Amino acid sequence: xxxxxxxxxxxxxxxxxxxxxxxxxxxxxxxxxxxxxxxxxxxxxxxxxxxxxxxxxxxxxxxxxxxxxxxxxxxxxxxxxxxxxxxxxxxxxxxxxxxxxxxxxxxxxxxxxxxxxxxxxxxxxxxxxxxxxxxxxxxxxxxxxxxxxxxxxxxxxxxxxxxxxxxxxxxxxxxxxxxxxxxxxxxxxxxxxxxxxxxxxxxxxxxxxxxxxxxxxxxxxxxxxxxxxxxxxxxxxxxxxx
Amino acid sequence: xxxxxxxxxxxxxxxxxxxxxxxxxxxxxxxxxxxxxxxxxxxxxxxxxxxxxxxxxxxxxxxxxxxxxxxxxxxxxxxxxxxxxxxxxxxxxxxxxxxxxxxxxxxxxxxxxxxxxxxxxxxxxxxxxxxxxxxxxxxxxxxxxxxxxxxxxxxxxxxxxxxxxxxxxxxxxxxxxxxxxxxxxxxxxxxxxxxxxxxxxxxxxxxxxxxxxxxxxxxxxxxxxxxxxxxxxxxxxxxxxxxxxxxxxxxxxxxxxxxxxxxxxxxxxxxxxxxxxxxxxxxxxxxxxxxxxxxxxxxxxxxxxxxxxxxxxxxxxxxxxxxxxx
Amino acid sequence: xxxxxxxxxxxxxxxxxxxxxxxxxxxxxxxxxxxxxxxxxxxxxxxxxxxxxxxxxxxxxxxxxxxxxxxxxxxxxxxxxxxxxxxxxxxxxxxxxxxxxxxxxxxxxxxxxxxxxxxxxxxxxxxxxxxxxxxxxxxxxxxxxxxxxxxxxxxxxxxxxxxxxxxxxxxxxxxxxxxxxxxxxxxxxxxxxxxxxxxxxxxxxxxxxxxxxxxxxxxxxxxxxxxxxxxxxxxxxxxxxxxxxxxxxxxxxxxxxxxxxxxxxxxxxxxxxxxxxxxxxxxxxxxxxxxxxxxxxxxxxxx
Ligand SMILES: Nc1ncnc2c1ncn2[C@@H]1O[C@H](COP(=O)(O)OP(=O)(O)OP(=O)(O)O)[C@@H](O)[C@H]1O
Ligand SMILES: [Mg+2]
Numbered sequence: 001x002x003x004x005x006x007x008x009x010x011x012x013x014x015x016x017x018x019x020x021x022x023x024x025x026x027x028x029x030x031x032x033x034x035x036x037x038x039x040x041x042x043x044x045x046x047x048x049x050x051x052x053x054x055x056x057x058x059x060x061x062x063x064x065x066x067x068x069x070x071x072x073x074x075x076x077x078x079x080x081x082x083x084x085x086x087x088x089x090x091x092x093x094x095x096x097x098x099x100x101x102x103x104x105x106x107x108x109x110x111x112x113x114x115x116x117x118x119x120x121x122x123x124x125x126x127x128x129x130x131x132x133x134x135x136x137x138x139x140x141x142x143x144x145x146x147x148x149x150x151x152x153x154x155x156x157x158x159x160x161x162x163x164x165x166x167x168x169x170x171x172x173x174x175x176x177x178x179x180x181x182x183x184x185x186x187x188x189x190x191x192x193x194x195x196x197x198x199x200x201x202x203x204x205x206x207x208x209x210x211x212x213x214x215x216x217x218x219x220x221x222x223x224x225x226x227x228x229x230x231x232x233x234x235x236x237x238x239x240x241x242x
Numbered sequence: 243x244x245x246x247x248x249x250x251x252x253x254x255x256x257x258x259x260x261x262x263x264x265x266x267x268x269x270x271x272x273x274x275x276x277x278x279x280x281x282x283x284x285x286x287x288x289x290x291x292x293x294x295x296x297x298x299x300x301x302x303x304x305x306x307x308x309x310x311x312x313x314x315x316x317x318x319x320x321x322x323x324x325x326x327x328x329x330x331x332x333x334x335x336x337x338x339x340x341x342x343x344x345x346x347x348x349x350x351x352x353x354x355x356x357x358x359x360x361x362x363x364x365x366x367x368x369x370x371x372x373x374x375x376x377x378x379x380x381x382x383x384x385x386x387x388x389x390x391x392x393x394x395x396x397x398x399x400x401x402x403x404x405x406x407x408x409x410x411x412x413x414x415x416x417x418x419x420x421x422x423x424x425x426x427x428x429x430x431x432x433x434x435x436x437x438x439x440x441x442x443x444x445x446x447x448x449x450x451x452x453x454x455x456x457x458x459x460x461x462x463x464x465x466x467x468x469x470x471x472x473x474x475x476x477x478x479x480x481x482x483x484x485x486x487x488x489x490x491x492x493x494x495x496x497x498x499x500x501x502x503x504x505x506x507x508x509x510x511x512x513x514x515x516x517x518x519x520x521x522x523x524x525x526x527x528x529x530x531x532x533x534x535x536x537x538x539x540x541x542x543x544x545x546x547x548x549x550x551x552x553x554x555x556x557x558x559x560x561x562x563x564x565x566x567x568x
Numbered sequence: 569x570x571x572x573x574x575x576x577x578x579x580x581x582x583x584x585x586x587x588x589x590x591x592x593x594x595x596x597x598x599x600x601x602x603x604x605x606x607x608x609x610x611x612x613x614x615x616x617x618x619x620x621x622x623x624x625x626x627x628x629x630x631x632x633x634x635x636x637x638x639x640x641x642x643x644x645x646x647x648x649x650x651x652x653x654x655x656x657x658x659x660x661x662x663x664x665x666x667x668x669x670x671x672x673x674x675x676x677x678x679x680x681x682x683x684x685x686x687x688x689x690x691x692x693x694x695x696x697x698x699x700x701x702x703x704x705x706x707x708x709x710x711x712x713x714x715x716x717x718x719x720x721x722x723x724x725x726x727x728x729x730x731x732x733x734x735x736x737x738x739x740x741x742x743x744x745x746x747x748x749x750x751x752x753x754x755x756x757x758x759x760x761x762x763x764x765x766x767x768x769x770x771x772x773x774x775x776x777x778x779x780x781x782x783x784x785x786x787x788x789x790x791x792x793x794x795x796x797x798x799x800x801x802x803x804x805x806x807x808x809x810x811x812x813x814x815x816x817x818x819x820x821x822x823x824x825x826x827x828x829x830x831x832x833x834x835x836x837x838x839x840x841x842x843x844x845x846x847x848x849x850x851x852x853x854x855x856x857x858x859x860x861x862x863x864x865x866x867x868x869x870x871x
Contacts, residue, residue, distance in 0.1 A: 053763055079765035087760065095756050096749070104749045105764040150764060274676055276683070329859055336604035337858060339679055340809045343606075344851035347806060355844035467802075471687055478680065520694035520798075527687030534681050535667055
């Protein structure tokens with residue numbers, strides 16, 4: 001097993017001062033693997049990835065990317081450093097064409113951007129066909145692919161999709177998770193937030209359950225799938241057990 | 243000096259009534275009316291037309307009693323607000339600001355160009371002041387009029403306080419805090435906002451009428467856009483959402499305005515006099531901006547009578563409402 | 569066709585072009601800075617007066633270029649006005665709006681503050697230059713007669729040409745450059761833009777620079793073809809907003825068309841109604857449109 005590319009330690013973060021939503025969460029993501037964050041509604045899963053992406057103020061704790069402290073870096077700089085965040089909603093520019101969505105997410109170098117766009121069109125052939133279409137003209141599945149492609153434009157080391165399967169047809173869900181596995185196989189570390197626990201864990205290497213802003217259960221995905229405590233944590237039956 | 247003080251406080255009282263009217267619209271309901279002066283003008287002209295002496299070639303000059311003029315002014319302003327509200331209340335907030343601003347300009351243009359009704363740029367003169375015959379001197383009459391304004395202000399203050407504490411007033415605040423939630427409680431948001439707009443406009447009309455009754459004269463140049471800025475600055479500086487703040491704001495801002503005016507008149511050489519007015523306006527602008535930056539809740543902010551969000555040290559919505567994202 | 573009608577149409581197109589330049593800035597700030605900037609009109613005024621100062625210093629030896637009323641230094645004055653006004657726009661952002669953004673102020677607070685800023689700026693001009701009208705040049709020029717009897721001043725044609733160049737350049741900038749693309753992205757979603765690696769603060773600065781620069785052009789062109797007065801911008805406020813809203817806030821193309829509609833309506837209205845109401849025309853037009861089409865002629869619904 002290689003060294004983690006992203007290390008979160010005791011992260012505390014929230015939208016307003018004195019109301020922490022993420023309360024001391026720690027985790028590691030390893031290159032080429034998928035870590036899925038599960039948890040009940042309102043547990044702070046989205047807030048956790050937003051804090052890593054630089055969108056939510058961090059009160060304490062650290063975010064280390066490849067041994068470099070990137071805590072409290074502005075969101076646009078985090079994107080440049082190699083963390084690609086895919087929001088759950090509003091994750092493509094609906095008023096821009098597919099190509100412009102990619103271009104605007106690329107690096108300042110025009111030639112790098114051009115090459116990256118070509119890579120994305122190889123990875124997501126559907127998008128190549130619709131390169132001139134506006135974001136809002138895409139179907140749900142195509143949108144999710146464009147959202148991934150957008151986040152991949154800067155060749156990030158870490159990809160963080162927030163509930164990528166939400167609102168998709170079961171067939172599309174399968175395709176999305178396959179794509180993520182394909183990406184992980186190229187060495188990208190994936191930190192994914194999911195509600196769809198079963199399907200997500202089947203596609204993942206490891207899983208983690210976040211409850212009230214803190215990780216409560218962590219382990220290999222296959223093991224978590226059979227763990228009775230998983231369902232109980234969701235229903236709030238286990239209180240102080242870890 | 244006494245005469246000046248009486249004059250000063252009369253003007254403050256007249257302004258304060260308009261500021262309370264604006265407070266009803268903005269402070270308690272969150273309606274951005276950038277055309278305050280338009281409603282003052284409607285009230286003032288209605289009053290002048292109803293109570294003024296008849297004259298040839300003019301419509302109006304009905305020589306009606308003072309109280310009829312006041313009532314007419316209030317009703318006309320409320321009617322104006324009804325029309326405006328029906329046309330614009332559904333628009334997004336910055337469009338409301340632009341349209342009300344435009345309405346005020348249009349009203350001023352109408353006053354300037356409708357000679358048959360308003361006397362055009364010459365205005366209407368000789369508007370009778372109420373009960374003037376009963377007083378020997380101008381000074382005594384000044385005291386009387388100040389008393390009249392003070393009593394009116396007292397009634398307005400007391401009335402608006404009662405209104406905002408009534409169930410109706412609480413619905414207003416609920417709408418201001420969270421329109422969607424209020425809507426889901428089955429409240430007809432549009433109707434409440436319209437009512438608040440009309441009530442506030444009625445007070446502005448009253449203020450305009452009292453002003454005309456005071457100076458016995460009206461012209462379009464009494465209703466320049468700067469008046470709107472003055473009244474807004476009074477409300478923001480005093481503390482929107484608080485009627486005592488509204489009165490305090492009227493006092494402080496008018497003191498600064500007339501004080502700087504006096505300074506300009508005494509200190510600047512005559513050739514610069516014309517530009518002195520600009521200095522006064524710069525001061526008002528500075529006052530507004532500095533208040534927004536350094537004291538967004540004003541001198542006395544809103545009493546926190548209702549529950550607040552976590553973010554909620556807001557003064558009348560000057561801070562962003564809590565974002566609720568899916 | 570009636571020559572009077574044609575004359576007013578030609579005047580309307582010119583006014584419309586100037587309004588369009590200002591309205592583009594209004595539209596940019598409404599969509600990218602996300603508030604209706606009532607101080608924009610004062611940037612127009614400042615632009616005009618900065619050029620005036622420049623012209624009065626460099627006036628010596630400035631032979632007018634026939635058939636225009638102005639000489640070569642005037643083009644330097646235009647550039648100075650653009651740069652100076654862009655800097656002024658940046659300064660207001662730095663002093664006022666940046667602080668409001670940091671304290672997470674509501675959109676309406678920004679509008680209030682822009683009212684205050686407008687009041688300050690307008691009256692500073694009044695303080696510095698007084699209320700009497702000023703002109704860039706007292707040079708008399710010959711009107712060009714276009715059959716069947718439209719009179720156009722050479723300066724007006726120059727202004728129209730320069731406006732066209734500016735609008736095309738802006739369109740190319742927004743369409744083809746990365747910065748322009750970033751501006752469109754931020755207009756749609758600042759959050760998604762920042763996680764895509766766009767520095768929203770830098771886009772904000774570019775927006776002020778562009779809208780300030782264009783406002784200055786509108787001011788200079790107005791000053792050249794009409795006159796300079798401290799309230800020139802203020803009187804343009806409603807036309808600018810009317811044009812931006814008519815065009816559906818957010819669209820440069822819309823702002824240009826909106827500007828032309830407003831300019832034509834203003835000038836043609838005098839055929840039928842008293843010129844005293846000319847100033848109210850753009851506003852009434854806007855009111856009717858908002859009533860019929862709340863999102864403008866070319867606008868889509870708000871998200
Ligand atoms: N923009 C915001 N401002 C303030 N509070 C917020 C904001 N977004 C979310 N919250 C609060 O933070 C808490 C955690 O929200 P978060 O979205 O992180 O949960 P989640 O685990 O992703 O839940 P879900 O499964 O519903 O997506 C909730 O109580 C929510 O109300
Ligand atoms: Mg979530």
